[in-house]
Amino acid sequence: MSKPLVSIENVSFSYEGQQDPALNNISFDIYEGEWLAIVGHNGSGKSTLAKLLNGLQFPQEGTISVCGITLSEETVWDIRKNVGMVFQNPDNQFVGTTVQDDVAFGLENHGVPREIMVDRVQTSLDKVKMGTFLNQEPHHLSGGQKQRVAIAGVLALQPSIIILDEATSMLDPRGRAEVIETVRELKTRENITVISITHDLEEAAKADRIIVMNKGKLYREGTPEEIFEMDEELIKLGLDIPFPVKMSKKLRQKGIGLTKSYLTEEELVTELWTSHSKM
């Protein structure tokens, strides 16, 4: 894998007036161009982690460096140029009166000249397939479309990392699929590093690597295959097992010769075919 883009070393963080630390001595790296999913139950510390990565909060112990810069109150503005964030609620992050104003908002804040801005707004919206919606007002958009505009707003600033903080959890199934597909395309075409914070395990299954958080600690790290082998342990952590993995297991229990658990239904059906043809 390529070089680490983000390094998190021995980071701890507590909210005021709360006994248990939200993050307790966390260390890991995030690599350039990867899609990392951070999963965990509500309150496991995953959103706090996201806030630290973007300098919305600062670690009380340990250090975070992004693109070689150590995060501090002095460097936070440089870091935010590199790290874009998309939040959970589509309605809370739409600030413009039209789609193009919304995308231009961040560029204006960064003092980008108008000629460049016009071009960036258009190309960013094209990348999320919202390029024909320039003058639409937010209330005419679905949740999934609003989140895609939010992603475009982040892309316009040309960050190297995008953090999705439960960005699909308020969407209907169609909106969720739209956003995940958009992210997948961006990752492949633009080589953007994606950190998705989620408890949707089907979403996490599409990532390159998964980190499981539990009670403020890094509980486990691995590829989706490795993580989903945890099986019942995931349920104890307040999570779930993706449906194809669950079904693979049930089919194996019925004596069907599958060699492992499959993360997608396609793989599972293909394997059923293969094992069948050998019978």
Add this chain to the structure above:
Amino acid sequence: MDISLKNVEYRYQADSPFERLAISDVSIDIPSGTYLAIIGHTGSGKSTVLQHLNALLKPTRGSVVIGSREIRAKRKEKNLKGVREKVGIVFQFPEHQLFEETVEKDIMFGPMNFGVSEKEAKARARAAINLVGLSEEILEKSPFDLSGGQMRRVAIAGVLAMEPEVIVLDEPTAGLDPRGRKEIMDLFYSLHKQKNLSTVLVTHSMEDAARYADEIVVMHQGKVFTKGTPELIFSNPQALIELGLDVPEVVGLQLRIEESFKTKFKKISLSEDELAEMVAEFLEGGGLK
């Protein structure tokens, strides 16, 4: 308490240039004790139907019967408090509606608004907080110091404290983690059974609709597209797929397997175990001939 919608039509901003037809010719019967799920796309009219169940919206045509009360189009309806007391709605992201200084006051607000004494409201708050699986210590806290999952439970406790006979749930688990989701759904299901409530669940989750509901209504473009038991609704998955709706994952997998092996199993299965069984039987029987 029975609820029945008869040929209900609703137009937003009727008789204005902004008039928009949201639902039309909607007839749904919800006999006392039913667990009904309403499914459909965003914009299919689910939420409009939901708001008729306690007269937050009044039909622009047709009528809604809620218990002994009939709400008809083109008639001034007064004194709807009795209806709203008996039909509790848990809206999407109900924690956004918390506003009081303490959890206890927030839960007491509903019952007291309907004339319950302070003493009784306090007792109900205590009972409700236990029902939703939180400890009584939380009653003294500010609702804004709680985690998202706890806030959701407090908001639900506020509806339960009104002791409704009908509970209407609009995507009650959106945004919760898998455990939280299961706990909340199981909580509503056990209340439904224990207290013999009617429950109406508006959801995008086909799994929840299949697992909990006795009856499913599929909304499409403001109309009832079809209704029936989960077995009946999902026995024709193609119709749902054509509407662009999902089918339960287990049904989706069965369709993929059937397509891949060019076969049809004897029925559409809603349970993972049953599907595994059918697949095993099929393959042991030699699979493709």
